Amino acid sequence: MKFSISREALLRPLTLVAGVVERRQTLPVLSNVLIQVEGDQVSLTGTDLEVELVGRTVASQVDQAGAATVPARKLMDICKSLPDQSDIQLAVEEGRAVLRSGRSRFTLSTLPVAEFPNIEDADGSQEISVPRGTLKHLIEATSFAMAQQDVRYYLNGMLLEIQSNLLRTVATDGHRLAMCSRPIEVSVSQSQKLIVPRKGILELSRLLDDSDEPVSLTLGSSHVRAHTGDFTFTSKLIDGKFPDYERVVPRNGDKVLIAERAALRQVLSRTAILSNEKYRGVRLYLEENNLKVMANNPEQEEAEENIAVEYNGGAMEVGFNVGYLVDVLTVLNEERVQITLADPNSSALLEEPGGGDALYVVMPMRL
Amino acid sequence: MRKIIHCDCDCFYAAVEMRDNPALRDIPIAIGGSVEQRGVVATCNYPAREFGIHSAMPMAQALKRCPHLTVIRGEMAKYKEVARQVFAIYRDVTELIEPLSLDEAFLDVSEVTVHHGSATLMAEAIRERVSREVGITVSAGVAPNKFLAKIASDWNKPDGLCVITPDKVDSFVQQLPVKKIHGVGPRTAEKLAGLDIHTCADLRTRTLTDLVERFGRFGRRLHELSWGRDERPVKTHRERKSVSTEQTYAQDLPNLDACRQELPALIEDLERRYARLDPPLAVRGLIVKVKFSDFTQTTVEHADPAPNLAQFETLLNIGWSRGERPVRLLGVGYRLAENTQEHQLPLF
Numbered sequence: 001m002k003f004s005i006s007r008e009a010l011l012r013p014l015t016l017v018a019g020v021v022e023r024r025q026t027l028p029v030l031s032n033v034l035i036q037v038e039g040d041q042v043s044l045t046g047t048d049l050e051v052e053l054v055g056r057t058v059a060s061q062v063d064q065a066g067a068a069t070v071p072a073r074k075l076m077d078i079c080k081s082l083p084d085q086s087d088i089q090l091a092v093e094e095g096r097a098v099l100r101s102g103r104s105r106f107t108l109s110t111l112p113v114a115e116f117p118n119i120e121d122a123d124g125s126q127e128i129s130v131p132r133g134t135l136k137h138l139i140e141a142t143s144f145a146m147a148q149q150d151v152r153y154y155l156n157g158m159l160l161e162i163q164s165n166l167l168r169t170v171a172t173d174g175h176r177l178a179m180c181s182r183p184i185e186v187s188v189s190q191s192q193k194l195i196v197p198r199k200g201i202l203e204l205s206r207l208l209d210d211s212d213e214p215v216s217l218t219l220g221s222s223h224v225r226a227h228t229g230d231f232t233f234t235s236k237l238i239d240g241k242f243p244d245y246e247r248v249v250p251r252n253g254d255k256v257l258i259a260e261r262a263a264l265r266q267v268l269s270r271t272a273i274l275s276n277e278k279y280r281g282v283r284l285y286l287e288e289n290n291l292k293v294m295a296n297n298p299e300q301e302e303a304e305e306n307i308a309v310e311y312n313g314g315a316m317e318v319g320f321n322v323g324y325l326v327d328v329l330t331v332l333n334e335e336r337v338q339i340t341l342a343d344p345n346s347s348a349l350l351e352e353p354g355g356g357d358a359l360y361v362v363m364p365m366r367l
Numbered sequence: 368m369r370k371i372i373h374c375d376c377d378c379f380y381a382a383v384e385m386r387d388n389p390a391l392r393d394i395p396i397a398i399g400g401s402v403e404q405r406g407v408v409a410t411c412n413y414p415a416r417e418f419g420i421h422s423a424m425p426m427a428q429a430l431k432r433c434p435h436l437t438v439i440r441g442e443m444a445k446y447k448e449v450a451r452q453v454f455a456i457y458r459d460v461t462e463l464i465e466p467l468s469l470d471e472a473f474l475d476v477s478e479v480t481v482h483h484g485s486a487t488l489m490a491e492a493i494r495e496r497v498s499r500e501v502g503i504t505v506s507a508g509v510a511p512n513k514f515l516a517k518i519a520s521d522w523n524k525p526d527g528l529c530v531i532t533p534d535k536v537d538s539f540v541q542q543l544p545v546k547k548i549h550g551v552g553p554r555t556a557e558k559l560a561g562l563d564i565h566t567c568a569d570l571r572t573r574t575l576t577d578l579v580e581r582f583g584r585f586g587r588r589l590h591e592l593s594w595g596r597d598e599r600p601v602k603t604h605r606e607r608k609s610v611s612t613e614q615t616y617a618q619d620l621p622n623l624d625a626c627r628q629e630l631p632a633l634i635e636d637l638e639r640r641y642a643r644l645d646p647p648l649a650v651r652g653l654i655v656k657v658k659f660s661d662f663t664q665t666t667v668e669h670a671d672p673a674p675n676l677a678q679f680e681t682l683l684n685i686g687w688s689r690g691e692r693p694v695r696l697l698g699v700g701y702r703l704a705e706n707t708q709e710h711q712l713p714l715f
Contacts, residue, residue, distance in 0.1 A: 175711055243715050279711070300462075300603070321711060344647075347714065366710040367646050 001066030002091035003037050003059040007082050007101075010042075013055025013230065014076050017046035020053045020203055021072040029115045032069035035090070037062055045116070046072055051200045052119040053207075054232040060087070067113045070097045078106055119234050125221065128186045129214045130167060132228060136208035138169040139201055141180040141358045144327045146198050147173035154240030158201045162219070163191040170245045176324045177248055178331075180358040194224055195242055200235030207231050249361055250347045253340035255313030257286060258353055261337040264291075265329035267305045271295045272322040274303040281367045282322040286341070287315055295322070318344040319367035325350075328360040368533055370486040371601065372474040373508040373516035374457065374493060376450075377525035379470035380441055381412040382503040383449050395420070395433050398441040402427045405615045405695070409441060413525065446470075449501060456496050460489055465601045473513050475601035487530050494528065511536060514597035518547055540595040541568040548592055550585060558582075567593040610644060611654060611700025612636045619660045619693035626657070626687060626694050630679050633699045641701055649704035650674065655682035656698035659690040668702065 017033055025031050025048075034045040040062055044055045079088065082101050089100045097108040139158070147155035150173065159170040168181040196204070207228055208215065218225040226233040271282050275295035285292035291309045296302040318341060329337060334352035341348050350360040376382060380398040385391045395415035400406015406426045418433035430436055450469040457464055463475035482488035490507040497505045504526040508519025515531050522529035531539050544566055546556045562581075564570055570578070570593035578586030591597065612633060620626045641650070653674035658664035667682040679699055687694070 172714060174713055174715065177714060248714050345712065361714065363712045363714045366649065366712065 001035070001037050001068050002063040002089070003042065004061040004063075004087055004089045005042060005057065005059045007079055007084065007086040007088055009057045009060075010088060011076075011079050013044050013057050014072075014079060016203075016206060016231070017044045017053050017055045018072040018076045019206065020046040020048060020051050022048045023073075027115075027117070029069060029111045029117070031071055031073070032111055032116070033072035033075060034067065034069050034113065034116045036067040037065045039065070047117060047119060048199070049117060049119070050197060050236050051203055052234045053203060056230045063091075066092065068092045068097055069111045069113055069116050070108045074108060075099070119223070119236070126188065126192065126219045127216055128162060128184070128188075128219070129216045130184050130186075131212045132208045132215045133210040133212060134167065134182050134184065135215055135217075136205060136210060138167060138180045138182055139205040139208070141331050142169045142171045142178035143201055143205065144331060145171040145173060145176055145178035145360075146201065148198065150174070154195055154238050154242055157195045157197040157238045159193060159195055159242045159245070160224070161191060161193045162186065162188055164188055170242070172243060172245065172248070175321065175363050176327075177245060177361040178328070178358070179245060179249070179360075182357055192219055193242065194219060195238040195240060196224055196235055197238055200224075200233075204233055204235070207233055248347070249359065250340070250342060250349050253342040253346070253349055255286065255316060255341040256311070257291065257313070257339045257341070258310040258336055259291065259307060259339070261329050261332055261335060264307060264309075264337065265326055267291075267293055267307045268322050268326050268329070271303045271305050272326070274301045275322055279365065280321045280323050281319050281365045282325075283367055284318050284320065285315070286311055286313065286317070288312055313341075316341065316344065318348070319365040320348070320362060321365055324362045328362065332356075332358070332360075368511050369475065369477045370479075370484075371510055371513055371516040372476055372486055372490050372493070373510075373513070373520040374453075374472050374474065374490075375506050375508075375520045375524070376453065376470035376497075377504045377506055378410050378412050379450075379503070380410040380446055381415075383446055384439055384441075385412060386502040391437065391439075394437060395435070396437040396439060397426065397429055398439045399426055400615075401438065401440070402430060403617070405617060407615075411436075449503070452501050453497055453503075453505070456493060456500065460493060463601050463603060465603060473516065473601045487528070490528055490530075494526075498526075512595075512597035513599050513601065514549070514592055515539070515595060517549065518543070521547075536595040540593065541566065541571075543567045545570060545589075548589070550588070555582070555585075567595075607644065607648060607703055609654065609700050609702050610637065610641050611656075611698055612640055613656060613696055613698030615658075615696045616694070619695055620697070621693050623684065623687045626683055626697060627680055629697055630676065630683060630699070633697060634676065634679060637699050637701065644703075650701045651704045652702035653678055653682065654698075654700035654702060655679060655686050656696070656700070657683070657686040657690065657694055658696035658698075660693040660695050661690075662695070663690060664696070665689045666698075670702070672704075674701070 036043045040059050042057050042059050046053050086101045091098050097110050099106040146158055150156055155173055161168040164187045165183055166181055167184045170179045204226055216227045222237055224235055224237060271293045274297050275282050276297050282293055282295040289311055291307050293305045328350045336353050337350060338353040339348055339350050344364055347361045347363045381396055395418060397408045397411040397415050399409040408420060408422050408424045408426060408429050410422055411420045415436060420429045420432055446469060457472060457474055461474050461476050461479050465473040476486050476489055486509045490509050494505050494507055506520050506524045506527045508516040508529050510516040510519050510531040511533050519529040519531050545551050545559050545564060570589055575590045578590050650672055652668060652670040654666055654668045656666045665686050667686045669682055
């Protein structure tokens with residue numbers, strides 16, 4: 001293998017692919033990126049056995065086709081630190097990878113290409129095509145609510161649900177839930193639900209942009225694969241039953257509050273400074289057209305904020321983990337937010353006034 | 368080694384009344400409910416105590432012992448205001464205060480540096496200021512832990528100070544009658560006396576296992592206390608463990624049916640008190656208290672997170688059957704879940 005390529009052409013796919021590569025690996029070859037050269041096509045592959053990402057780019061000159069695996073992070077760091085617009089030549093010489101650029105030369109170790117694992121081919125039962133911007137929005141509106149290392153392993157990911165003409169994402173950590181739906185031009189015989197692991201979701205969203213260009217999704221029983229022009233992303237699916245989110249969305253709230261989203265977010269963020277660092281509880285006092293937010297910590301320090309809101313549902317006091325509220329107010333795009341409550345022990349529904357494509361459910365705290 | 372001060376106002380309500388009306392100073396007075404309402408003595412002054420009157424005694428009985436007793440209804444708002452002044456003085460010394468009631472508190476002064484760090488001088492300063500600025504007297508106990516500080520404050524009451532320095536702890540505890548231990552009531556004292564245990568020195572002759580076998584969890588505590596050990600911290604925030612209400616009836620309730628009819632009103636009042644709890648706590652169980660016409664009393668408790676009237680009735684049946692005689696007082700309560708402070712509720 002021997003080829004030349006501009007620093008810029010190599011760096012973008014390399015950075016994304018290296019993102020999949022874990023710092024700590026069980027197999028040494030998993031720290032490496034697989035480089036394959038065919039014609040003028042260069043493809044880069046990184047994997048952690050759960051998620052695989054292939055990025056494609058074009059060489060400026062190919063002297064010899066072939067393949068090699070080299071340490072992903074080191075290669076990325078070297079390329080990043082070379083001057084802009086540098087020409088890079090990469091070649092395998094006597095079992096080692098040699099990178100030359102101008103008067104620089106780096107010799108990197110390699111591992112046999114045959115050792116590089118290949119995620120089995122997606123048993124593609126169905127393929128759908130979605131605008132990239134749509135999928136990106138659905139993921140970004142909900143991914144913050146995914147659990148992390150929860151024993152309920154099926155919560156450590158995101159539910160993708162495909163119905164006829166509808167794509168929906170749902171994430172929950174058992175305390176709060178985020179759900180977003182968008183219409184798509186797809187017809188399916190029956191709705192499909194897959195749980196994509198947390199890491200897969202985070203890597204997938206990095207590949208997407210806000211454009212209307214399509215991303216095609218191949219939905220398998222154990223894998224999902226996404227194609228965008230230059231990238232192919234494959235993730236194993238979590239085998240488990242996602243909670244019945246419909247049951248969790250409250251329908252009986254009669255206390256409706258509307259507030260300026262950004263202002264409320266600031267009020268909550270300030271109050272949070274004096275909340276208990278571990279539990280992060282704040283108290284919300286709903287009054288006629290006013291919301292009072294209070295927090296105190298074990299040191300008996302206290303914060304109190306008041307903000308004008310639209311509200312006439314009767315006085316009520318309810319506690320929340322302030323982080324859960326701030327998360328929602330961060331991802332909502334509207335100028336105003338609508339919060340619907342029933343009582344201090346029932347979940348709150350947050351959405352844009354009148355309801356948008358996303359809705360958020362947050363369970364209160366007992367304070 | 369910690370330094371704890373236990374401050375206790377001497378016959379608090381009575382002291383406030385005597386301050387405001389010096390004519391009451393040397394005659395027996397009692398603050399509490401009237402005989403007609405079958406009230407009890409909340410506080411009485413020392414002249415009244417000479418007649419054997421003590422708090423919680425029915426007012427009728429107190430008047431029998433001392434017919435010329437002056438009974439004062441008392442003004443809670445006034446006492447609260449006085450207590451606020453007293454606590455403000457405590458707070459000038461330390462913020463680490465655990466209030467036990469309106470007129471009683473533990474102060475942890477281990478880290479306080481004024482008076483060269485001498486807890487004895489701090490206690491004297493507190494006593495002097497309260498006397499001068501508020502016009503009532505405070506007794507104080509100084510010791511390395513709460514158990515001993517509380518006993519010490521009682522030692523030279525009224526208007527007294529008692530200091531148990533670390534080197535005196537052992538000798539002090541050895542001669543301490545077990546009756547002085549908080550939690551050792553007449554029954555336990557009797558049981559201990561039956562084992563020929565009268566002082567903490569006697570307690571020490573028993574092994575921990577022996578005490579635990581005889582007294583359960585309290586046995587462990589007896590063992591610890593007999594060596595003067597008490598690690599309980601001064602808690603500035605007291606966790607409420609129950610909420611309750613009770614009613615003494617102007618006329619004894621003659622039978623179970625009459626008792627049962629009173630339950631709804633009591634539960635309603637309990638609900639009101641429960642709703643006012645701040646912070647709100649989850650209910651863990653229910654309690655029914657019955658005091659009979661002969662002043663014996665019993666409590667029945669049952670664990671259930673969602674009590675209803677039928678369950679209160681069941682407990683009342685059990686309680687009543689233990690005495691089967693007219694009932695003077697009924698009480699109902701909720702046992703509360705501990706430490707639900709800052710508890711995140713689950714979605715599913």
